[in-house]
Amino acid sequence: MDIFVEALTYAQENSDTFWKAFGQHLTLSFLALGIALVVCVPLGIVTSRFGTVSRIIINLSGVGRVIPSIAVLLALYPVLGLGEQPALVALTLLALPPILINTDTGLREVDPSTLEAARGMGMTTRQRLWQIELPLALPVIIGGIRTACVEVIASATLATFIGGGGLGDFIVQGLAGNSTKVLLVGVIPVALLALTAELLLGTLQRLVSPRTPGELRAA
Amino acid sequence: MKSKTPIGLALASLFVLSLLLIACGDPTATTPAAATTTAATATTAAVTTTAAAPAATTAVAATTTTAPAATTAPAATTATAAKGKVVVASKDFPESIIIGEMYAAVLEQGGIPVERKMNLGTTAIAQAALVKGDISLYPEYTGTGAGVVLKLANPSNNAKQLFDQVASEYEKQFKLTWLDVAPYSNRNGVAVTKAVADKYKLKNLSDLAPVAKELRFASNPEFVGDRSAVDGLKSLQKTYSGFDFKEIVQVDIKLRYKALVDGKAEACVAFGSDGELAGYNLVWMEDDKDNFGPYQTGPVVRDDILAAYPNMKSLLNAVSAKLTTEKISALNWQVTGPDKKEAVDVAKTFLKTEGLLK
Numbered sequence: 001m002d003i004f005v006e007a008l009t010y011a012q013e014n015s016d017t018f019w020k021a022f023g024q025h026l027t028l029s030f031l032a033l034g035i036a037l038v039v040c041v042p043l044g045i046v047t048s049r050f051g052t053v054s055r056i057i058i059n060l061s062g063v064g065r066v067i068p069s070i071a072v073l074l075a076l077y078p079v080l081g082l083g084e085q086p087a088l089v090a091l092t093l094l095a096l097p098p099i100l101i102n103t104d105t106g107l108r109e110v111d112p113s114t115l116e117a118a119r120g121m122g123m124t125t126r127q128r129l130w131q132i133e134l135p136l137a138l139p140v141i142i143g144g145i146r147t148a149c150v151e152v153i154a155s156a157t158l159a160t161f162i163g164g165g166g167l168g169d170f171i172v173q174g175l176a177g178n179s180t181k182v183l184l185v186g187v188i189p190v191a192l193l194a195l196t197a198e199l200l201l202g203t204l205q206r207l208v209s210p211r212t213p214g215e216l217r218a219a
Numbered sequence: 220m221k222s223k224t225p226i227g228l229a230l231a232s233l234f235v236l237s238l239l240l241i242a243c244g245d246p247t248a249t250t251p252a253a254a255t256t257t258a259a260t261a262t263t264a265a266v267t268t269t270a271a272a273p274a275a276t277t278a279v280a281a282t283t284t285t286a287p288a289a290t291t292a293p294a295a296t297t298a299t300a301a302k303g304k305v306v307v308a309s310k311d312f313p314e315s316i317i318i319g320e321m322y323a324a325v326l327e328q329g330g331i332p333v334e335r336k337m338n339l340g341t342t343a344i345a346q347a348a349l350v351k352g353d354i355s356l357y358p359e360y361t362g363t364g365a366g367v368v369l370k371l372a373n374p375s376n377n378a379k380q381l382f383d384q385v386a387s388e389y390e391k392q393f394k395l396t397w398l399d400v401a402p403y404s405n406r407n408g409v410a411v412t413k414a415v416a417d418k419y420k421l422k423n424l425s426d427l428a429p430v431a432k433e434l435r436f437a438s439n440p441e442f443v444g445d446r447s448a449v450d451g452l453k454s455l456q457k458t459y460s461g462f463d464f465k466e467i468v469q470v471d472i473k474l475r476y477k478a479l480v481d482g483k484a485e486a487c488v489a490f491g492s493d494g495e496l497a498g499y500n501l502v503w504m505e506d507d508k509d510n511f512g513p514y515q516t517g518p519v520v521r522d523d524i525l526a527a528y529p530n531m532k533s534l535l536n537a538v539s540a541k542l543t544t545e546k547i548s549a550l551n552w553q554v555t556g557p558d559k560k561e562a563v564d565v566a567k568t569f570l571k572t573e574g575l576l577k
Contacts, residue, residue: 081481082474
């Protein structure tokens with residue numbers, strides 16, 4: 001238990017640096033997620049309408065997850081140099097696959113008979129998309145965002161290797177100095193952030209999930 | 220999907236099995252870096268295979284349990300070390316690697332069986348490995364030994380006295396011997412770009428202290444981490460008041476100068492014998508208040524190894540005698556500059572020129 005107290009003390013002693021790193025970590029994570037969302041949700045809508053081409057696009061996006069982020073970082077470093085930019089690129093690549101795949105799958109899983117009914121009611125394509133398909137696919141899409149979120153928050157620790165800052169700075173300092181208390185100052189906030197994201201998005205996912213007929217009848 | 224699960228499981232188990240075999244067979248798996256990479260590759264494997272979740276979690280749990288199992292292996296190596304190989308290591312920056320390679324080369328010529336573990340890690344890691352017996356010797360600096368390893372309250376600023384202080388404490392506390400140190404002192408310090416030095420008329424650290432708030436500072440983790448108060452940024456702040464840099468860009472030790480070259484920082488952590496100082500036309504800030512004491516480098520050897528191979532002493536001392544600031548910074552530049560030579564080649568060529576290697 002002592003080590004946690006020591007870690008807390010160290011964080012307090014270096015609170016300026018800590019909060020700066022924390023802020024950098026959050027900014028990097030949210031930017032990467034934001035970009036991935038803006039790119040993948042529309043892309044997912046498009047790919048859900050097509051067959052083979054979408055398989056290819058989805059498998060290509062899988063590259064972001066299969067290639068270790070640190071390798072992407074170090075590969076980008078000669079081109080983009082040091083700092084937050086290459087870190088942002090690597091993290092965005094990491095966030096793309098879960099969001100794209102889940103958007104695509106979520107939309108494909110919408111019951112075709114529901115869409116038929118909507119078409120029968122005279123809804124335009126746009127109305128169908130916004131009023132039927134997206135709301136029904138939303139739980140799955142949020143599931144994808146949830147996965148991406150946790151992965152990105154954890155992987156943003158790698159930004160430290162190319163001068164991108166973030167909580168990884170403390171992890172590396174702890175490793176370099178063989179100091180567990182410094183290591184924990186990096187590790188614990190990252191874990192807490194990831195857990196919080198997981199819980200928040202999990203709750204959101206449950207909230208947007210359609211109630212089963214059983215639940216509706218009880219209400 | 221149903222037919223793919225057993226295949227996925229089989230592939231995952233095969234992968235984990237091969238990792239276990241590597242971890243158990245290789246003594247280097249005890250270094251924290253190796254242990255974290257094996258754990259990381261295991262988790263990436265778990266993510267990419269679509270095998271059932273329980274299989275993935277047991278796979279990760281299995282790999283992490285092998286790490287402690289692998290640490291029992293080095294106990295066997297210490298016992299046989301006296302008769303077995305001498306493990307020559309170095310820290311993770313070019314100068315240390317070059318000098319480590321020099322030590323290894325002369326020992327081999329002296330008929331001693333050598334195993335190399337260059338680029339091992341930082342001071343903390345190298346010292347831990349030396350005390351444990353995973354390595355037999357590595358080049359260390361007197362200033363670093365005093366401040367970081369021994370955490371001396373009052374290290375002397377006189378080179379000879381500091382050496383005596385450090386050597387006797389190392390012998391008492393760790394049963395490690397300091398052989399002769401090289402005449403040059405490789406102090407910690409700060410370098411700035413020529414443009415900045417000209418603009419603010421900077422010659423020494425006292426000049427730089429108030430100006431720091433306009434500048435971005437590229438630093439390795441140790442300088443701003445828990446070594447900060449010992450011989451890092453906090454020690455500068457204490458001695459000089461000021462040094463409140465606009466931004467601290469923390470990078471790997473080998474990327475400090477890249478940050479300056481790329482325009483991501485105007486100042487960086489510099490060491491007295493860095494080749495980049497001349498190579499990139501940077502300005503070294505004089506330590507006018509003597510914040511950083513002497514940093515002379517020499518081999519730190521385990522007593523039991525030295526006892527087993529007493530001729531080691533004269534072989535290694537011969538190397539240290541030849542090292543001066545000009546010579547070592549030229550060697551450093553051959554490795555880090557445009558030539559990008561291999562440290563081992565640079566070391567061997569130098570030894571041949573100095574008549575220490577055939």
